[in-house]
Amino acid sequence: MRAITILLFTGLPVTASETVVGRYVGTSLVRAADPQPIELSLRLADIVLIEIDEPLFFEAIEIHAELPPSVASRTDLTIAILLYGSLATVPQSEGPVTTSGQRLHFEPFISRANTRIRIPVQEDPRIRVAATTRPERIPGPDGYPLAVTFLPVGKTFPEYLQDEEIQLRIQPYTRDIGAFRVDLVDRSGETISLSEIDYELRVDGEPVSPDERSRVFLSSGFRSVEFIPEGYQVVTRTTAVERGRIRPLELVLEPLPARLTISGPRGALVTLNGRLLTGSIGTTIDVEPGPNTLRFQIGDRSVSQDFVAESGRSYQADLSLLLDILELQESAPNED
Secondary structure (H helix, E strand, O other), rough: OOOOOOEEOOOOOOOOOEEEEEEEEEEEEEEEOOOOOOOEEOOOOEEEEEEEEHHHHHHEEEEEEEEEEEHHHOOOOOOOEEEEEEEOOOOOOOOEEEEEEEEEEEEOOOOEEEEEEEOOOOOOOOOOOOOOOOOOOOOOOOHEEEEEEEEEEEOOOHHHHHOOEEEEEEEEEEEEEEEEEEEEEEEOOOOOOOOOOOEEEEOOOOEOOOOOOEEEEEEEEEEEEEEEEEEEEEEEEEEEEEOOOOEEEEEOOOOOOEEEEEOOOOOOEEEEEEOOOOOOOOOOEEOEEEEEEEEEEEEEEEEEEEEEEEEEEEEEOOOOOOOOOOOOOOOOOOOO
């Protein structure tokens, strides 16, 4: 035999917090990427939790509840559905539980066997949907998970009806948005926080600001992403934003190259770190930051020099051939 709390009044004022007593039977996680309805069967005083994976993806959650005919047909008792949010403690294992939470809705089944409660998540609260009831209080994103339970009102409930099953259907309504998460790494693969650098992020040419978890929420579709970090190379990517999903977008920070202008006589062979630079005389090229070796060769003569290039700095290499013409002293004629 199960103990069942009896509600002793049919009208309950909304209070800051109430004790929630019953038998925890599990948590239903509603996923925005797969917004299929969830069908459950509950008995009186069972408590089921409703969790959503990301509130920004949802427009609303609808709860459809229907009493069994053996209960709905009785005129000597009334069943109520109760909805709670902001639970003080979240049950972790099935069985009897006592917690507290903010009551969001209390609705007795009077002269009817079913109800539909629409809980807004992101929708405009002024919008009303036909044939649905709005909860007395709307939970914020921090109010989840929600607790749903059914209790008798006012009278002792016959023991033989305690195992009758109430049908519960959870129907999610999602928004046509998805997100990408910026995963910033350096060349070695080490993670870099966005807060460590100055940058500008543009999506389809428009500036956007990631949230505190480096996520950007957008309507679904293919998006052009441009990441402009100060002191590093600009990174461009094309990514698919999928409805109800958060996809990682890895961006690799590359240091700005150094710039090297090469001057010298035409026909000289120029190599940088062993790589031949064809047609480089009189041009400016990008140089990898760090140690480098530049080498000039004309005929069988060559000259080389090591230098360390710093990111974003400019350098110039000049090769000049010095020609000295010396006057020779004529030797005196031999006297025989």
